[in-house]
Amino acid sequence: MDASLELPGSVSVVIPTWNGGARFRALLAELATQELSGGFELLVVDSGSRDGTLEAAREAGAATHSIPQSEFNHGATRNRAIAWSKGELVCLLTQDALPMGRDFLANLLAPFRDGNIDGVYARQFPRPDCDPILAERLRSWSAARDRPCVTFFEKRDPVESRRMFETLPPSQRYQACAFDNVASAVRRASWERHPFPERNFGEDVAWAREVLLEGGCIAFEPSARVEHSHRISIRREFKRIYRDHKNLCELFELVNVSSWKAVMQGWAHQRRYYRELLDGLGLGALTRLGWRLYSIPYALAETSAQFLGARSHWKARESAFWRAVDRRLSAD
Numbered sequence: 244m245d246a247s248l249e250l251p252g253s254v255s256v257v258i259p260t261w262n263g264g265a266r267f268r269a270l271l272a273e274l275a276t277q278e279l280s281g282g283f284e285l286l287v288v289d290s291g292s293r294d295g296t297l298e299a300a301r302e303a304g305a306a307t308h309s310i311p312q313s314e315f316n317h318g319a320t321r322n323r324a325i326a327w328s329k330g331e332l333v334c335l336l337t338q339d340a341l342p343m344g345r346d347f348l349a350n351l352l353a354p355f356r357d358g359n360i361d362g363v364y365a366r367q368f369p370r371p372d373c374d375p376i377l378a379e380r381l382r383s384w385s386a387a388r389d390r391p392c393v394t395f396f397e398k399r400d401p402v403e404s405r406r407m408f409e410t411l412p413p414s415q416r417y418q419a420c421a422f423d424n425v426a427s428a429v430r431r432a433s434w435e436r437h438p439f440p441e442r443n444f445g446e447d448v449a450w451a452r453e454v455l456l457e458g459g460c461i462a463f464e465p466s467a468r469v470e471h472s473h474r475i476s477i478r479r480e481f482k483r484i485y486r487d488h489k490n491l492c493e494l495f496e497l498v499n500v501s502s503w504k505a506v507m508q509g510w511a512h513q514r515r516y517y518r519e520l521l522d523g524l525g526l527g528a529l530t531r532l533g534w535r536l537y538s539i540p541y542a543l544a545e546t547s548a549q550f551l552g553a554r555s556h557w558k559a560r561e562s563a564f565w566r567a568v569d570r571r572l573s574a575d
Contacts, residue, residue, distance in 0.1 A: 394455065
Protein backbone atom coordinates (compact mmCIF):
# COMPACT_ATOMS: atom_id res chain seq x y z
CA MET A 244 0.00 0.00 0.00
CA ASP A 245 1.07 3.57 -0.67
CA ALA A 246 1.41 5.05 2.83
CA SER A 247 0.97 8.56 1.39
CA LEU A 248 -2.70 7.87 0.58
CA GLU A 249 -5.13 9.45 3.01
CA LEU A 250 -6.68 7.32 5.73
CA PRO A 251 -10.24 8.09 6.90
CA GLY A 252 -9.19 9.51 10.27
CA SER A 253 -6.39 9.92 12.80
CA VAL A 254 -4.68 6.83 14.20
CA SER A 255 -3.86 5.53 17.68
CA VAL A 256 -1.92 2.38 18.54
CA VAL A 257 -2.88 0.82 21.88
CA ILE A 258 -0.82 -1.85 23.67
CA PRO A 259 -1.68 -3.48 27.02
CA THR A 260 1.52 -4.53 28.81
CA TRP A 261 2.82 -6.48 31.77
CA ASN A 262 6.57 -7.21 31.99
CA GLY A 263 6.93 -7.05 28.23
CA GLY A 264 10.69 -7.60 28.26
CA ALA A 265 12.89 -7.62 25.18
CA ARG A 266 10.04 -8.57 22.88
CA PHE A 267 8.13 -5.41 23.77
CA ARG A 268 11.21 -3.30 23.15
CA ALA A 269 11.54 -4.92 19.73
CA LEU A 270 7.89 -4.05 19.07
CA LEU A 271 8.55 -0.41 19.97
CA ALA A 272 11.52 -0.38 17.59
CA GLU A 273 9.38 -1.76 14.74
CA LEU A 274 6.63 0.78 15.38
CA ALA A 275 9.20 3.56 15.11
CA THR A 276 9.90 2.48 11.50
CA GLN A 277 6.27 2.52 10.34
CA GLU A 278 5.59 4.57 7.25
CA LEU A 279 2.17 6.08 7.88
CA SER A 280 1.01 9.41 6.51
CA GLY A 281 0.12 11.66 9.43
CA GLY A 282 1.81 9.44 12.00
CA PHE A 283 0.02 7.93 14.98
CA GLU A 284 -0.50 8.26 18.71
CA LEU A 285 1.06 5.48 20.82
CA LEU A 286 -0.64 4.61 24.10
CA VAL A 287 0.43 1.91 26.57
CA VAL A 288 -1.68 0.73 29.50
CA ASP A 289 0.42 -1.24 31.96
CA SER A 290 -0.65 -3.66 34.70
CA GLY A 291 2.18 -3.30 37.18
CA SER A 292 5.34 -4.13 35.21
CA ARG A 293 8.61 -4.32 37.16
CA ASP A 294 11.04 -4.88 34.29
CA GLY A 295 11.28 -1.39 32.81
CA THR A 296 8.39 -1.83 30.39
CA LEU A 297 6.80 1.52 31.30
CA GLU A 298 10.12 3.33 31.08
CA ALA A 299 10.77 1.84 27.64
CA ALA A 300 7.32 2.94 26.48
CA ARG A 301 7.88 6.50 27.68
CA GLU A 302 11.29 6.64 26.01
CA ALA A 303 9.55 5.65 22.77
CA GLY A 304 7.19 8.59 23.13
CA ALA A 305 4.15 6.67 24.29
CA ALA A 306 1.44 8.09 26.50
CA THR A 307 1.25 5.69 29.45
CA HIS A 308 -1.36 4.71 32.00
CA SER A 309 -0.97 2.30 34.90
CA ILE A 310 -3.63 0.07 36.42
CA PRO A 311 -3.37 -2.51 39.22
CA GLN A 312 -2.78 -6.02 37.92
CA SER A 313 -5.91 -7.12 39.77
CA GLU A 314 -7.99 -4.84 37.52
CA PHE A 315 -6.72 -6.25 34.23
CA ASN A 316 -9.43 -7.73 32.02
CA HIS A 317 -8.93 -8.40 28.32
CA GLY A 318 -12.10 -6.58 27.31
CA ALA A 319 -12.37 -3.89 30.00
CA THR A 320 -8.69 -2.89 29.85
CA ARG A 321 -8.82 -2.44 26.10
CA ASN A 322 -11.96 -0.34 26.51
CA ARG A 323 -10.19 1.89 29.02
CA ALA A 324 -7.19 2.26 26.73
CA ILE A 325 -9.31 3.12 23.68
CA ALA A 326 -11.22 5.67 25.75
CA TRP A 327 -7.90 7.28 26.74
CA SER A 328 -6.71 7.36 23.13
CA LYS A 329 -7.67 9.99 20.55
CA GLY A 330 -7.56 8.34 17.13
CA GLU A 331 -10.59 7.77 14.94
CA LEU A 332 -8.94 4.47 14.00
CA VAL A 333 -7.42 2.44 16.85
CA CYS A 334 -4.89 -0.33 16.28
CA LEU A 335 -4.69 -2.94 19.04
CA LEU A 336 -1.52 -4.99 19.56
CA THR A 337 -0.36 -7.44 22.19
CA GLN A 338 3.06 -6.69 23.69
CA ASP A 339 4.71 -9.61 21.85
CA ALA A 340 3.23 -9.16 18.35
CA LEU A 341 6.06 -7.96 16.09
CA PRO A 342 5.09 -6.07 12.90
CA MET A 343 6.70 -7.48 9.76
CA GLY A 344 7.51 -4.59 7.45
CA ARG A 345 7.30 -0.82 7.58
CA ASP A 346 3.90 -0.93 5.88
CA PHE A 347 2.20 -2.98 8.62
CA LEU A 348 0.04 -0.17 10.01
CA ALA A 349 -0.75 1.28 6.60
CA ASN A 350 -1.87 -2.13 5.35
CA LEU A 351 -3.87 -2.91 8.48
CA LEU A 352 -5.78 0.36 8.26
CA ALA A 353 -6.33 0.41 4.48
CA PRO A 354 -9.66 -1.53 4.58
CA PHE A 355 -11.23 1.31 6.59
CA ARG A 356 -11.45 3.31 3.37
CA ASP A 357 -14.62 1.28 2.96
CA GLY A 358 -16.94 3.13 5.32
CA ASN A 359 -18.80 -0.09 6.14
CA ILE A 360 -15.79 -1.73 7.83
CA ASP A 361 -15.98 -1.83 11.64
CA GLY A 362 -12.86 -3.85 12.43
CA VAL A 363 -9.81 -5.39 10.74
CA TYR A 364 -7.41 -8.10 11.88
CA ALA A 365 -3.96 -9.02 10.63
CA ARG A 366 -2.20 -12.15 9.42
CA GLN A 367 -0.03 -13.96 11.97
CA PHE A 368 3.16 -15.96 11.49
CA PRO A 369 4.81 -18.13 14.18
CA ARG A 370 8.23 -17.06 15.42
CA PRO A 371 11.24 -18.92 13.95
CA ASP A 372 11.79 -20.70 17.28
CA CYS A 373 8.15 -21.77 17.60
CA ASP A 374 7.73 -25.44 18.47
CA PRO A 375 6.40 -27.63 15.62
CA ILE A 376 3.10 -28.56 17.29
CA LEU A 377 2.14 -24.99 18.15
CA ALA A 378 3.27 -23.79 14.71
CA GLU A 379 0.92 -26.30 13.08
CA ARG A 380 -2.00 -25.13 15.24
CA LEU A 381 -1.29 -21.49 14.36
CA ARG A 382 -1.20 -22.34 10.65
CA SER A 383 -4.78 -23.64 10.91
CA TRP A 384 -6.16 -20.46 12.55
CA SER A 385 -8.12 -18.03 10.39
CA ALA A 386 -5.46 -15.34 10.97
CA ALA A 387 -2.95 -17.44 9.00
CA ARG A 388 -4.79 -17.25 5.65
CA ASP A 389 -3.19 -15.61 2.63
CA ARG A 390 -6.30 -14.05 1.04
CA PRO A 391 -8.18 -10.96 2.24
CA CYS A 392 -11.85 -11.21 3.03
CA VAL A 393 -14.74 -9.13 4.34
CA THR A 394 -17.36 -10.85 6.48
CA PHE A 395 -20.94 -9.66 7.02
CA PHE A 396 -24.41 -11.14 7.17
CA GLU A 397 -26.66 -8.32 5.94
CA LYS A 398 -25.16 -4.84 6.03
CA ARG A 399 -26.83 -2.52 8.56
CA ASP A 400 -29.78 -4.91 9.00
CA PRO A 401 -29.70 -6.45 12.52
CA VAL A 402 -32.88 -8.50 12.10
CA GLU A 403 -31.76 -10.20 8.90
CA SER A 404 -28.17 -10.57 10.18
CA ARG A 405 -29.36 -12.44 13.27
CA ARG A 406 -31.67 -14.62 11.19
CA MET A 407 -28.79 -15.55 8.86
CA PHE A 408 -26.47 -16.25 11.81
CA GLU A 409 -28.99 -18.58 13.42
CA THR A 410 -29.40 -20.62 10.23
CA LEU A 411 -25.69 -21.53 10.25
CA PRO A 412 -24.30 -24.63 11.98
CA PRO A 413 -22.16 -23.79 15.04
CA SER A 414 -18.80 -24.26 13.32
CA GLN A 415 -19.74 -21.83 10.53
CA ARG A 416 -21.03 -19.28 13.06
CA TYR A 417 -17.62 -19.37 14.70
CA GLN A 418 -15.73 -19.13 11.42
CA ALA A 419 -17.84 -16.16 10.34
CA CYS A 420 -17.04 -14.26 13.57
CA ALA A 421 -13.26 -14.73 13.51
CA PHE A 422 -11.31 -11.76 14.89
CA ASP A 423 -8.03 -11.56 16.80
CA ASN A 424 -6.74 -8.77 19.04
CA VAL A 425 -3.16 -10.00 18.77
CA ALA A 426 -3.10 -7.49 15.90
CA SER A 427 -6.31 -5.73 15.00
CA ALA A 428 -7.86 -2.31 14.46
CA VAL A 429 -11.30 -0.88 15.15
CA ARG A 430 -13.15 2.21 14.03
CA ARG A 431 -13.77 4.41 17.07
CA ALA A 432 -17.37 5.07 16.05
CA SER A 433 -17.97 1.30 15.86
CA TRP A 434 -16.31 0.75 19.25
CA GLU A 435 -18.48 3.47 20.79
CA ARG A 436 -21.55 1.53 19.65
CA HIS A 437 -20.01 -1.80 20.63
CA PRO A 438 -17.33 -1.69 23.35
CA PHE A 439 -15.43 -4.92 23.92
CA PRO A 440 -17.30 -7.28 26.24
CA GLU A 441 -15.71 -7.45 29.70
CA ARG A 442 -14.29 -10.94 29.37
CA ASN A 443 -11.10 -12.56 30.63
CA PHE A 444 -10.79 -14.50 27.39
CA GLY A 445 -12.15 -14.25 23.85
CA GLU A 446 -13.24 -10.61 23.98
CA ASP A 447 -12.22 -10.23 20.32
CA VAL A 448 -14.43 -13.00 18.91
CA ALA A 449 -17.31 -11.97 21.19
CA TRP A 450 -16.96 -8.39 19.88
CA ALA A 451 -16.98 -9.52 16.24
CA ARG A 452 -20.13 -11.59 16.87
CA GLU A 453 -21.91 -8.58 18.36
CA VAL A 454 -20.84 -6.30 15.51
CA LEU A 455 -21.88 -8.77 12.81
CA LEU A 456 -25.24 -9.46 14.44
CA GLU A 457 -25.92 -5.71 14.29
CA GLY A 458 -25.24 -5.68 10.54
CA GLY A 459 -21.57 -4.69 10.70
CA CYS A 460 -18.54 -5.80 8.66
CA ILE A 461 -15.21 -7.37 9.69
CA ALA A 462 -12.18 -7.48 7.37
CA PHE A 463 -9.14 -9.77 7.37
CA GLU A 464 -6.07 -8.16 5.77
CA PRO A 465 -3.18 -10.60 5.12
CA SER A 466 -0.81 -7.90 3.84
CA ALA A 467 -0.68 -6.62 7.43
CA ARG A 468 1.65 -9.21 8.98
CA VAL A 469 2.89 -9.84 12.50
CA GLU A 470 5.15 -12.45 14.03
CA HIS A 471 3.55 -13.90 17.13
CA SER A 472 3.82 -17.12 19.12
CA HIS A 473 4.97 -18.17 22.54
CA ARG A 474 5.36 -21.67 23.82
CA ILE A 475 3.43 -22.39 26.98
CA SER A 476 3.28 -25.40 29.25
CA ILE A 477 0.76 -28.19 28.70
CA ARG A 478 -0.96 -27.05 31.90
CA ARG A 479 -1.44 -23.52 30.57
CA GLU A 480 -2.43 -24.84 27.16
CA PHE A 481 -5.12 -26.95 28.86
CA LYS A 482 -6.47 -23.80 30.52
CA ARG A 483 -6.37 -21.85 27.26
CA ILE A 484 -8.28 -24.53 25.35
CA TYR A 485 -10.76 -24.96 28.20
CA ARG A 486 -11.55 -21.24 28.22
CA ASP A 487 -11.66 -21.12 24.43
CA HIS A 488 -14.24 -23.91 24.16
CA LYS A 489 -16.24 -22.56 27.07
CA ASN A 490 -16.58 -19.36 25.02
CA LEU A 491 -17.31 -21.19 21.77
CA CYS A 492 -20.14 -23.12 23.37
CA GLU A 493 -21.59 -19.97 24.93
CA LEU A 494 -21.28 -17.79 21.82
CA PHE A 495 -21.91 -20.27 19.01
CA GLU A 496 -23.27 -23.48 20.64
CA LEU A 497 -20.15 -25.20 19.31
CA VAL A 498 -19.25 -28.56 20.89
CA ASN A 499 -16.37 -30.36 19.17
CA VAL A 500 -15.91 -33.15 21.74
CA SER A 501 -19.19 -34.36 23.23
CA SER A 502 -18.30 -37.30 25.52
CA TRP A 503 -15.46 -39.08 27.29
CA LYS A 504 -15.58 -41.67 24.51
CA ALA A 505 -15.03 -38.85 22.01
CA VAL A 506 -12.14 -37.59 24.17
CA MET A 507 -10.41 -40.99 23.85
CA GLN A 508 -11.12 -41.17 20.12
CA GLY A 509 -9.84 -37.63 19.63
CA TRP A 510 -6.73 -38.39 21.67
CA ALA A 511 -5.92 -41.39 19.44
CA HIS A 512 -6.54 -39.34 16.29
CA GLN A 513 -4.36 -36.44 17.45
CA ARG A 514 -1.53 -38.75 18.51
CA ARG A 515 -1.45 -40.20 14.98
CA TYR A 516 -1.76 -36.75 13.44
CA TYR A 517 1.18 -35.33 15.41
CA ARG A 518 3.30 -38.40 14.78
CA GLU A 519 2.79 -38.02 11.01
CA LEU A 520 3.41 -34.27 11.25
CA LEU A 521 6.68 -34.72 13.12
CA ASP A 522 7.82 -37.52 10.81
CA GLY A 523 7.43 -35.18 7.84
CA LEU A 524 9.44 -32.27 9.24
CA GLY A 525 12.94 -33.65 8.73
CA LEU A 526 13.83 -33.40 12.43
CA GLY A 527 16.76 -35.27 13.92
CA ALA A 528 15.92 -38.59 15.55
CA LEU A 529 16.29 -37.39 19.15
CA THR A 530 14.44 -34.13 18.52
CA ARG A 531 11.61 -35.99 16.80
CA LEU A 532 11.40 -38.48 19.67
CA GLY A 533 11.26 -35.64 22.20
CA TRP A 534 8.37 -33.95 20.42
CA ARG A 535 6.57 -37.27 19.97
CA LEU A 536 6.72 -37.88 23.72
CA TYR A 537 5.49 -34.32 24.32
CA SER A 538 2.64 -34.75 21.83
CA ILE A 539 1.07 -37.68 23.73
CA PRO A 540 0.00 -35.72 26.87
CA TYR A 541 -0.53 -32.59 24.75
CA ALA A 542 -3.08 -34.42 22.58
CA LEU A 543 -4.93 -35.65 25.68
CA ALA A 544 -4.95 -32.15 27.18
CA GLU A 545 -6.26 -30.81 23.87
CA THR A 546 -9.28 -33.10 23.57
CA SER A 547 -10.19 -33.27 27.26
CA ALA A 548 -10.03 -29.46 27.61
CA GLN A 549 -12.38 -29.07 24.64
CA PHE A 550 -14.82 -31.50 26.23
CA LEU A 551 -14.70 -29.98 29.71
CA GLY A 552 -14.83 -26.38 28.47
CA ALA A 553 -17.95 -26.95 26.39
CA ARG A 554 -19.84 -28.67 29.23
CA SER A 555 -18.64 -26.25 31.93
CA HIS A 556 -21.81 -24.13 31.77
CA TRP A 557 -24.25 -26.74 32.97
CA LYS A 558 -21.70 -28.55 35.17
CA ALA A 559 -20.92 -25.33 37.06
CA ARG A 560 -24.63 -24.66 37.58
CA GLU A 561 -25.21 -28.10 39.08
CA SER A 562 -22.09 -28.65 41.17
CA ALA A 563 -20.22 -26.54 43.72
CA PHE A 564 -17.12 -28.63 42.98
CA TRP A 565 -17.30 -27.79 39.28
CA ARG A 566 -17.91 -24.11 40.04
CA ALA A 567 -14.63 -24.10 41.97
CA VAL A 568 -12.85 -25.97 39.15
CA ASP A 569 -14.27 -23.58 36.58
CA ARG A 570 -13.15 -20.51 38.53
CA ARG A 571 -9.62 -21.91 38.70
CA LEU A 572 -9.45 -22.84 35.02
CA SER A 573 -11.05 -19.59 33.87
CA ALA A 574 -8.65 -17.33 35.77
CA ASP A 575 -5.49 -15.93 34.15
